[in-house]
Amino acid sequence: xxxxxxxxxxxxxxxxxxxxxxxxxxxxxxxxxxxxxxxxxxxxxxxxxxxxxxxxxxxxxxxxxxxxxxxxxxxxxxxxxxxxxxxxxxxxxxxxxxxxxxxxxxxxxxxxxxxxxxxxxxxxxxxxxxxxxxxxxxxxxxxxxxxxxxxxxxxxxxxxxxxxxxxxxxxxxxxxxxxxxxxxxxxxxxxxxxxxxxxxxxxxxxxxxxxxxxxxxxxxxxxxxxxxxxxxxxxxxxxxxxxxxxxxxxxxxxxxxxxxxxxxxxxxxxxxxxxxxxxxxxxxxxxxxxxxxxxxxxxxxxxxxxxxxxxxxxxxxxxxxxxxxxxxxxxxxx
Amino acid sequence: xxxxxxxxxxxxxxxxxxxxxxxxxxxxxxxxxxxxxxxxxxxxxxxxxxxxxxxxxxxxxxxxxxxxxxxxxxxxxxxxxxxxxxxxxxxxxxxxxxxxxxxxxxxxxxxxxxxxxxxxxxxxxxxxxxxxxxxxxxxxxxxxxxxxxxxxxxxxxxxxxxxxxxxxxxxxxxxxxxxxxxxxxxxxxxxxxxxxxxxxxxxxxxxxxxxxxxxxxxxxxxxxxxxxxxxxxxxxxxxxxxxxxxxxxxxxxxxxxxxxxxxxxxxxxxxxxxxxxxxxxxxxxxxxxxxxxxxxxxxxxxxxxxxxxxxxxxxxxxxxxxxxxxxxxxxxxxxxxxxxxxxxxxxxxxxxxxxxxxxxxxxxxxxxxxxxxxxxxxxxxxxxxxxxxxxxxxxxx
Numbered sequence: 124x125x126x127x128x129x130x131x132x133x134x135x136x137x138x139x140x141x142x143x144x145x146x147x148x149x150x151x152x153x154x155x156x157x158x159x160x161x162x163x164x165x166x167x168x169x170x171x172x173x174x175x176x177x178x179x180x181x182x183x184x185x186x187x188x189x190x191x192x193x194x195x196x197x198x199x200x201x202x203x204x205x206x207x208x209x210x211x212x213x214x215x216x217x218x219x220x221x222x223x224x225x226x227x228x229x230x231x232x233x234x235x236x237x238x239x240x241x242x243x244x245x246x247x248x249x250x251x252x253x254x255x256x257x258x259x260x261x262x263x264x265x266x267x268x269x270x271x272x273x274x275x276x277x278x279x280x281x282x283x284x285x286x287x288x289x290x291x292x293x294x295x296x297x298x299x300x301x302x303x304x305x306x307x308x309x310x311x312x313x314x315x316x317x318x319x320x321x322x323x324x325x326x327x328x329x330x331x332x333x334x335x336x337x338x339x340x341x342x343x344x345x346x347x348x349x350x351x352x353x354x355x356x357x358x359x360x361x362x363x364x365x366x367x368x369x370x371x372x373x374x375x376x377x378x379x380x381x382x383x384x385x386x387x388x389x390x391x392x393x394x395x396x397x398x399x400x401x402x403x404x405x406x407x408x409x410x411x412x413x414x415x416x417x418x419x420x421x422x423x424x425x426x427x428x429x430x431x432x433x434x435x436x437x438x439x440x441x442x443x444x445x446x447x448x449x450x451x452x453x454x455x456x457x
Numbered sequence: 458x459x460x461x462x463x464x465x466x467x468x469x470x471x472x473x474x475x476x477x478x479x480x481x482x483x484x485x486x487x488x489x490x491x492x493x494x495x496x497x498x499x500x501x502x503x504x505x506x507x508x509x510x511x512x513x514x515x516x517x518x519x520x521x522x523x524x525x526x527x528x529x530x531x532x533x534x535x536x537x538x539x540x541x542x543x544x545x546x547x548x549x550x551x552x553x554x555x556x557x558x559x560x561x562x563x564x565x566x567x568x569x570x571x572x573x574x575x576x577x578x579x580x581x582x583x584x585x586x587x588x589x590x591x592x593x594x595x596x597x598x599x600x601x602x603x604x605x606x607x608x609x610x611x612x613x614x615x616x617x618x619x620x621x622x623x624x625x626x627x628x629x630x631x632x633x634x635x636x637x638x639x640x641x642x643x644x645x646x647x648x649x650x651x652x653x654x655x656x657x658x659x660x661x662x663x664x665x666x667x668x669x670x671x672x673x674x675x676x677x678x679x680x681x682x683x684x685x686x687x688x689x690x691x692x693x694x695x696x697x698x699x700x701x702x703x704x705x706x707x708x709x710x711x712x713x714x715x716x717x718x719x720x721x722x723x724x725x726x727x728x729x730x731x732x733x734x735x736x737x738x739x740x741x742x743x744x745x746x747x748x749x750x751x752x753x754x755x756x757x758x759x760x761x762x763x764x765x766x767x768x769x770x771x772x773x774x775x776x777x778x779x780x781x782x783x784x785x786x787x788x789x790x791x792x793x794x795x796x797x798x799x800x801x802x803x804x805x806x807x808x809x810x811x812x813x814x815x816x817x818x819x820x821x822x823x824x825x826x827x828x829x830x831x832x833x834x835x836x837x838x839x840x841x842x843x844x845x846x847x848x849x850x851x852x853x854x
Contacts, residue, residue, distance in 0.1 A: 174639065180669055185628050185662030189670075192632020195617075196640060212658070219622045220629070227606035227618050230824040264825055288827035316831070363830035 124305040129277045133163045133295065135308050136281035137201065141171050144199060147285060149176045151186055151203030151239075160205060161241060161300055183213040187238065191220050194234035201285060207242040208251040214259065221290045222265030237284045238292045242270075243334045243384045245298035245431055247424040253297075254421055255385030257333075260292040261361045261394075267315060268361040270294035272336035274303065275310035276359060283315055294361075296334035318365035320372060324354035327378035327444055330369055330395055332358035335382040335432055342437035351441060361391055369395065370402045377408040378444040382432050387415030409445035493708050496699040500711035500743050503719040506771045508779025510718075517722040522786050528569055528717055529777045529787065530795050532561040535585040536774060537799035538594055541806055542584060542601075546752040550810045551601045555582045559715070559747035562773035563679045565589045566720035570728050571647060576633055577616045578626040578648040582679075586649065587616060594806045604814040623654035627663025627676060631737070634672035638734075645731045647675045653684020655701065656692050664705040664739065673731035675724070676707075676739045679714060681746035686759040702739035714742030715773040718780065745771075818844060 127135075141147045149167055151159075155178040158165030167176040179186050183204055190200035204210035210217075217238065225233045244253030261268045267289050271277040277295070284291040313319050321336065322343050331339040336357045343353040356372050358364070373379045379399050383392040396411040414432045422430045443451050501517055504510055513519065520528075539558050545551045557564050564586040568577060579586060587597045592609050599608020600619060607618035620626040630648035637644035654660060655678060667674040678698050682689055695701060702709030708730070712723040720742060727738040745768040749756035756765075781787035822829055822837040829837065 182662045185666045188628025189632035189666050192629040193636040195633050196636030198636050226824045231610045
């Protein structure tokens with residue numbers, strides 16, 4: 124097995140999809156000759172020509188709307204929203220058309236578009252380059268929302284996204300682009316709708332996705348010194364969500380912390396916590412707790428480390444999981 | 458592109474050249490970069506408001522008379538449909554209806570200029586256009602009756618769902634037209650849009666994408682002077698909406714939108730332009746919405762009766778009828794026969810809209826995704842149980 128990066132795995136997934144299916148077109152801003160600002164589309168234009176991988180005017184609503192029209196003719200558009208916050212101009216197209224066309228037309232039209240969104244921070248990026256925008260998409264029925272945390276998942280989930288009959292928002296954690304691992308490509312991992320246990324444990328379950336997965340794994344390792352054996356579940360597929368795997372894990376451990384990099388209020392982590400609570404009430408020894416980004420606009424680079432979920436913050440939270448069955452001092456009225 | 462009369466009418470940029478600059482010779486004229494892009498300052502008009510023909514134009518030959526007769530027939534039926542749809546709101550059969558009365562020439566002329574295999578991207582005001590395209594009026598009104606969103610099969614009818622979010626259909630048209638051309642098909646996409654929606658970003662992005670990718674799209678702006686209550690002067694400071702094409706490299710034209718002959722002539726040429734591989738074309742039709750925005754709107758709050766009356770004198774149906782009668786192409790018997798067709802069409806619609814349509818709550822979970830997610834399956838079972846409990850209670854009563 125060779126060592127490769129998530130960026131290279133994503134690139135290979137696009138290339139293999141284009142080779143296997145001539146309906147696949149890749150377009151967006153700087154994706155052509157430059158190969159994308161993160162080089163995810165590197166070499167695709169040279170290999171497949173500028174009709175299959177091309178640059179567009181710098182207008183995200185136009186890019187997604189154009190993809191809607193192309194998909195109506197039977198093509199398979201894969202578009203890039205250069206950065207998370209640059210995708211906002213396309214939100215109307217995504218929420219009002221991409222997500223709804225199948226439903227509005229009783230299945231007569233479908234628009235199997237993949238919208239790739241490099242997201243989240245931890246890379247020292249300036250403002251508008253580090254947003255975690257997954258909740259906006261996950262809150263929109265009709266979209267599938269997936270996010271890889273490992274190299275082979277990046278390849279496999281992107282291939283599946285391009286083959287999927289429904290539109291998929293494919294969230295790529297920027298800070299993991301250049302993470303590397305041994306991977307045999309082409310890889311096929313668990314399908315959409317499946318969460319995966321990344322680390323088995325008995326004392327509590329950490330549920331995480333995307334950029335928070337490595338944090339959870341690191342925290343689980345560090346927790347051994349504290350005497351806790353933690354399980355880590357990688358959500359991978361936010362929509363459709365795998366209640367079964369998450370629920371089974373929490374029922375085994377009796378405790379759960381949900382970790383996300385996004386700001387916490389009304390986020391995906393809140394949804395997961397609520398679902399676990401509803402389904403595992405009698406198995407729980409403690410309330411489901413969350414670790415998330417702060418409820419602030421994404422901070423300037425020199426302050427981002429305070430915002431981002433850290434191993435310490437995860438361990439502090441695990442410590443509050445009612446190990447001695449006392450009221451959580453954080454919520455006790457002064 | 459061939460030289461058009463508009464290109465000739467404009468002042469040469471040489472007139473602004475500094476005196477000491479080298480003068481271009483006749484053999485090497487300075488190219489005007491906007492050549493062929495600026496619309497004529499006056500809308501194309503082939504009939505005057507009374508229906509009298511104006512001098513013939515080489516650039517816009519009059520459509521064949523058989524097409525004009527068909528245009529007239531569909532406009533008469535379209536107007537009757539529109540009146541019937543408004544009546545259905547009063548009878549509680551439709552939740553709301555945005556009328557296009559007064560815009561018959563645009564509604565029918567646009568679809569008549571297309572082939573069956575071309576695509577239409579309509580807005581909510583294009584119900585008349587869709588019926589003129591041959592879509593079942595009950596299916597057109599499904600959206601406004603409220604039993605589903607889009608009532609017709611867009612793929613079969615080559616007509617996108619009527620678009621409520623403003624201008625978003627412009628980029629869909631660009632993408633579809635490009636995708637068809639990419640796959641070797643000579644399909645043209647026609648995007649309807651109103652004057653207010655030209656202020657939306659997607660109008661600009663649609664024009665820009667279509668131009669950059671040379672997509673065969675006709676952008677057809679019906680400038681009916683009001684966006685609900687807001688007049689055109691609040692939408693733009695441009696000399697006309699057609700001028701918005703030049704900034705994107707898109708040629709354009711203005712047309713008298715209440716002159717059915719001119720509308721069909723201009724649309725026909727624009728469709729030819731697109732189909733011949735020369736990229737998109739923008740048309741601004743000057744027309745007027747005779748009714749309020751919808752039956753729920755009160756137009757007297759923002760426009761006066763004299764203005765509406767002035768437009769009554771430019772009625773497109775009467776104008777075409779006068780012209781065809783003058784040419785001996787229409788007589789009392791033909792007019793009566795068409796009126797009868799229109800009545801029958803309205804009666805059939807009234808009849809078929811009489812009964813409340815059956816709706817099935819279980820269908821709410823269909824077509825959200827190709828296959829429902831586990832969460833939707835759970836919710837579907839919950840609703841199924843609720844409905845079963847309801848019907849048990851009814852049975853017990």
